[in-house]
Amino acid sequence: MRALTSEESGPNDLELRGTPPGLPPFAELLARHPDGIFVGAYSRISDDWRKNNSKKAHASAWSAGKGVANQHRRNDTSAGRHGLIIVHRYTDNDISASKTDLVRPDFRAMLRDLRAGRTTTGYRLDGIIAVDQDRIERSAADWESFVDALTKKSGRLFWTPSGSMDLEEEGELLKSGIQSLFNRVESKKKKRRIRDWHQDLILDGLPHSGPRPFGWEEDKMTLRPAEADFLAWAIRERIKGKALPTLCAEAKRRGLTGSRGGEIKPTTLAQMMTAPRVCGYRANRGVLAVDGNGAPIVGKWDTIVEPQEWEAVCATFGAGSTYLHRGPSAPRVTGKPKTVKYLASQLLRCLNPVESDGVQRLCNGSLNGSPTRSARSPYTYRCSACNKNAVSGPMVDRQLTRLLLAKLSQAQVTYRKPELVWPMESTLKDLADRLAGLEQRWMSGVVDDEQFYRLSPGLQAEVRKLRAERARWEMENAAGSEEPADIIRRWRSGEYDLAQRRKILFDVFLAVQVKPGQKGVKRPDPHRLKPVWRR
Numbered sequence: 427m428r429a430l431t432s433e434e435s436g437p438n439d440l441e442l443r444g445t446p447p448g449l450p451p452f453a454e455l456l457a458r459h460p461d462g463i464f465v466g467a468y469s470r471i472s473d474d475w476r477k478n479n480s481k482k483a484h485a486s487a488w489s490a491g492k493g494v495a496n497q498h499r500r501n502d503t504s505a506g507r508h509g510l511i512i513v514h515r516y517t518d519n520d521i522s523a524s525k526t527d528l529v530r531p532d533f534r535a536m537l538r539d540l541r542a543g544r545t546t547t548g549y550r551l552d553g554i555i556a557v558d559q560d561r562i563e564r565s566a567a568d569w570e571s572f573v574d575a576l577t578k579k580s581g582r583l584f585w586t587p588s589g590s591m592d593l594e595e596e597g598e599l600l601k602s603g604i605q606s607l608f609n610r611v612e613s614k615k616k617k618r619r620i621r622d623w624h625q626d627l628i629l630d631g632l633p634h635s636g637p638r639p640f641g642w643e644e645d646k647m648t649l650r651p652a653e654a655d656f657l658a659w660a661i662r663e664r665i666k667g668k669a670l671p672t673l674c675a676e677a678k679r680r681g682l683t684g685s686r687g688g689e690i691k692p693t694t695l696a697q698m699m700t701a702p703r704v705c706g707y708r709a710n711r712g713v714l715a716v717d718g719n720g721a722p723i724v725g726k727w728d729t730i731v732e733p734q735e736w737e738a739v740c741a742t743f744g745a746g747s748t749y750l751h752r753g754p755s756a757p758r759v760t761g762k763p764k765t766v767k768y769l770a771s772q773l774l775r776c777l778n779p780v781e782s783d784g785v786q787r788l789c790n791g792s793l794n795g796s797p798t799r800s801a802r803s804p805y806t807y808r809c810s811a812c813n814k815n816a817v818s819g820p821m822v823d824r825q826l827t828r829l830l831l832a833k834l835s836q837a838q839v840t841y842r843k844p845e846l847v848w849p850m851e852s853t854l855k856d857l858a859d860r861l862a863g864l865e866q867r868w869m870s871g872v873v874d875d876e877q878f879y880r881l882s883p884g885l886q887a888e889v890r891k892l893r894a895e896r897a898r899w900e901m902e903n904a905a906g907s908e909e910p911a912d913i914i915r916r917w918r919s920g921e922y923d924l925a926q927r928r929k930i931l932f933d934v935f936l937a938v939q940v941k942p943g944q945k946g947v948k949r950p951d952p953h954r955l956k957p958v959w960r961r
Contacts, residue, residue: 442469442494442495442498442515442517442519443515443516443517443532444514444515444547445513445514445515445545445547445549446512446513446514446515449513451548452464452513452544452547452548452549452550455511455513455549456550459511462511463508463509463510463511463552463553464510464511464513464549464550464551464552465505465510465511465512465513465551465552465553465554465555465585466512466513466514466515466516466536466539466540466545466551466553466554466555467498467501467502467505467512467514467515467516467554467555467556468516468517468532468533468536468554468555468556468561468562469494469497469498469501469515469516469517469518469556469557469561470494470497470517470518470519470521470530470533470561471493471494471497471518471519471520471521472520472521493519494517494518494519497556497557497561498515498517500557500587501555501556501557503587504555504557504585504586504587505555505585507587508555508585508589508590510553510555510585512555513545513549513550513551514539514545514547514549514551516532516533516535516536517532518530518531518532518533533562533568536554536575537571537572537575539551540554540572540575540576540578540582541575541578543578543579551582552581552582552583553576553582553583553584553585553590554572554576554584554585555584555585555586556584556585556586557586557587558586559584559586562584573593573599576593577593577594580594632725632726633646633647633703633725633727634646634708637685637686638685639685639698639701639703640653640657640684640685640698641653641654641657641698641704641730642654642727642728646727647726647727647728648727648728649728649730652680652682653682654728654730656676656677656680656682657698657699657704657730657731658730658731659676660673660676660677660695660698660699661699661704661730661731661735661736661739662731662735664699664739664742665735665738665739665742666926667742667922667923667925667926667929668922668923668925668926669923669924669925670692670695670696671692672923672925673695674690674691674692674695677690677695678690696743696748699739700736700739700740700743700748702714702722702736703725703727703729704729704730704731704736705729705730705731705732705733705735705736706724706725706727706729706733707722707723707724707725707733707736708722708723708725713882713886716858716861716862716865717862734897734900737893737894737896737897737900738897738900740894740897741894741895741897741898741900766794766795766928767795767924768794768795768805768807768819768823769795769822769823769826769924769927769928769931770793770795770807770819770822770823770826770931770938771792771793771794771795771807772792772794773792773928773931773932773935773937773938774792774793774807774817774822774937774938774939774940775790775791775792775793775937775938775939775940776788776789776790776791776792776793776809776811776812776815776939776940777789777790777815777939777940777941777942777956778809778812778814778815778942779942780812789809789811789812789814789815790811791809791810791811791812792809792810792811793807793808793809793810793815793816793817793940794807794808794810795807795819796808802818803818803819803820803821803950804819804820805819805820806818806819807819807822807940809940814942815940815942815943816943817940817943817950817954817955818950820950821950821951821952822938822940822955825952825955826931826935826938826955826957827917829957830917830930830931830934830935831914831917831918833934833959834910834911834913834914834934835910835914837910838909838910838911838914841909841910841911843909848896848899848900850892850895850896851896853892854889854892854893854896857885857888857889857892858889860885861882861885861886861889864878864881864882864885865878865882868882913930917930933960934959934960935957935958935959935960936958936959936960937958938955938956938957938958939955939956939957939958940954940955940956941953941954941955941956942954
């Protein structure tokens with residue numbers, strides 16, 4: 427897509443701030459207009475869709491800032507009609523005034539300059555002009571702050587296209603207060619309409635607005651086969667323990683990119699796999715959407731996996747990594763602090779005798795892998811504590827594989843698939859019902875916003891925690907119930923990646939003790955290894 431030129435796109439929001447181009451210094455301007463009324467112009471727009479949608483912006487031949495540019499153009503016209511001279515432009519683009527947690531930088535700068543009586547570049551401020559009062563405020567605190575700053579110096583006015591307002595007069599102040607109250611009511615009605623619209627989409631099982639999600643076509647309902655097949659495979663392999671880099675490498679091998687054309691990276695893939703829509707569920711502001719009975723609402727789009735698989739894959743990540751709780755720090759499948767490069771690292775334990783405070787004891791330090799220059803043994807496992815016990819890496823890995831497969835072959839003879847029944851199911855259902863009841867009372871207006879946002883976080887956290895525990899329990903027990911014959915087959919075929927093989931080893935062995943080697947003996951000796959089996 428061809429980039430827009432500056433002539434085509436018009437000014438961006440950064441060019442609509444500060445002193446207007448070509449305005450002379452204030453001393454010269456005052457000499458030209460000794461009776462001039464010098465004002466600041468404020469412009470704000472809540473949602474600049476051109477800034478957030480480059481395709482639509484290109485089609486409209488405008489880039490970011492069109493909305494605030496239109497407002498400043500009307501401010502210029504009004505200023506000319508009222509005989510005002512605009513000496514500074516304050517612009518808050520793509521910032522809603524109705525959201526109390528958003529900071530409006532230029533609104534704050536305008537208040538600062540009004541209190542000082544002049545702009546930071548030295549121009550006197552005799553008032554402020556805007557296209558409407560609601561551009562300035564959507565809350566009582568905003569309007570009061572503006573009035574206090576404007577009336578700090580007597581005689582300054584507030585202008586709109588309909589004329590000026592002297593906010594020092596009781597009548598004007600009362601009229602503006604009524605308008606402020608009306609604006610707040612309208613803001614709340616708009617927020618409720620938007621919230622109701624989103625809720626209607628959820629209840630109707632329809633997809634949300636926004637870009638196409640990975641795995642679906644542009645209609646967000648029909649699966650895109652290549653992407654959906656990969657996502658289903660990735661979810662199931664992640665449940666089995668595969669590491670994210672391994673899954674991303676497979677996406678690259680298949681020639682897949684994200685829905686916006688970017689490379690699929692671990693963080694991105696974690697969001698794709700843990701998005702509720704893969705199993706037909708829907709989330710709203712980080713909370714799973716449920717019906718009046720506490721059951722998740724199922725959408726009408728085609729699904730990729732079953733809900734049990736979605737819950738299981740979410741349980742493989744830390745809470746901060748899932749779609750509902752974005753962030754880093756996924757836990758490792760072995761429970762170790764970081765991914766390692768060698769199969770038996772941290773599983774091996776040193777039996778070298780050492781002396782500490784005059785007492786003879788066994789070292790018991792862990793042996794970790796490290797590369798060497800030897801062609802016969804390209805890596806070794808060496809004790810990280812005493813640094814005096816080392817053993818050939820390839821020999822250890824071969825011997826542990828033989829021991830593991832022999833143990834699994836014996837286990838297959840007496841294997842019986844266990845029944846999985848999670849003991850906390852009734853507790854989870856009770857909490858989910860309570861949360862659903864609270865949400866229903868909130869949506870019907872019985873519970874106000876303050877009560878809902880005070881009571882719901884605790885219930886939501888408990889429900890999320892129990893759901894994650896259930897999925898983790900099911901995943902761990904399902905992994906533990908995998909037939910030994912299947913593990914042997916997948917191990918030999920190379921289907922397991924390093925993280926999965928390490929997890930299996932840690933499940934079978936508590937530790938593998940390594941005896942010290944004999945001096946002068948270069949041939950690797952598997953008898954130095956003594957396995958400690960997990961019962």
